[in-house]
Amino acid sequence: MSxxxxxxxxxxxxxxxxxxxxxxxLPGFAAQLARLVTRLRxxxxxxxxxFKDEFGDDVDLAELKKLDPRQYDPRRIIRDALKEEPVRVRPPRTPKAQTEPTTSATPYDGEST
Structure with a gap:
């Protein structure tokens, strides 16, 4: 990193x-700066x-960088979403209504119950 x-x-x-x-x-300050850089490194x-001890060696740092929320630009996401062709969905086919055989309705008998 430069x-x-x-x-x-x-x-x-x-x-x-x-x-x-x-x-x-200046030489004293340069030596202090060198020690500071060494400690930071x-x-x-x-x-x-x-990090590798806790999460294991199978964690790829490049994959973690993909999850960085700073890389997402909402304007770009919306622009890309608007550029996409809308998906055309055909309405589902409705089956024809099955008719039950018509039977004569039972006559009402007021004295039955």
């Missing part, structure tokens, strides 16, 4: 550090090894 730093930018940062800190204390390696 963070967009080029040789020219690094040279400019070094020159500004030389002017601000001074040539006397060790912390990152330790975090990665703990």
């Amino acid at each position: 963070f967009g730093l080029t040789i020219e930018k690094l040279f400019l940062i070094g020159l500004v550090a030389l002017l601000v800190v001074g040539p006397d204390r 060790d912390m990152a390696r330790g975090a990665e090894s703990r």
Whole structure:
């Protein structure tokens, strides 16, 4: 990861550090910076090894990066959804109504019950 730093930018940062800190204390600050970078690198390696210990080696970090919510742009998702052709669904075929054989209705007998 270069963070967009080029040789020219690094040279400019070094020159500004030389002017601000001074040539006397610059080696001490450079040594402190080197120790800091080493500690940060060790912390990152330790975090990665703990992650692999807890989740196992079968976890692919590239797959986890796909789940990052920052990569989803709602405008792009909506634009892509509107570009898609709508799916044409045919209405379901309804079977013809089956008619039951007609029988004569039983006459009403008021005295039966």
